Amino acid sequence: MPPTSIKSRFGSRIRSLRDDRGFSQEELAERAGLHRNYVGGVERGERNIALENIVKLAKALSIPTRDLFTDFP
Template sequence: MMKNMSSIQSRFGAHLKKLRLEAGLSQEAFADKCGLDRTYVSGIERGVRNPTLEVIHVLAKGLGKEMKGLFDFDGDA
């Protein structure tokens, strides 16, 4: 079960990074926009941090997306 959890964290993080880059935002600019520390955003993108639903909501708002869009990574490689 825990192996699966780290996999979903890694996939979520990779998808978040992809969306951030598509939005043309540096990690620092995105973190500032969300009111989060850049190192925390980095940890999420690398799959080592497990963001709460509240943080995921803030990330989605920072990207101008609905929360569900942050989980739409089944089509990602």
């Protein structure tokens, strides 16, 4: 089994938190000021998302930024 990539791990975390809140991708994107397609790409592990957008997603999910990384090494 190949190791889970950093981008996939982050994407799964975003999707899980979004689902917990009952947000659609579109709703999360709008709250974060990002494009829906971009958020979809992040969730699929296709995007090497940068710092400022990471912080936007944390705010949109109402959690401290560090809590996006609880599954990380």
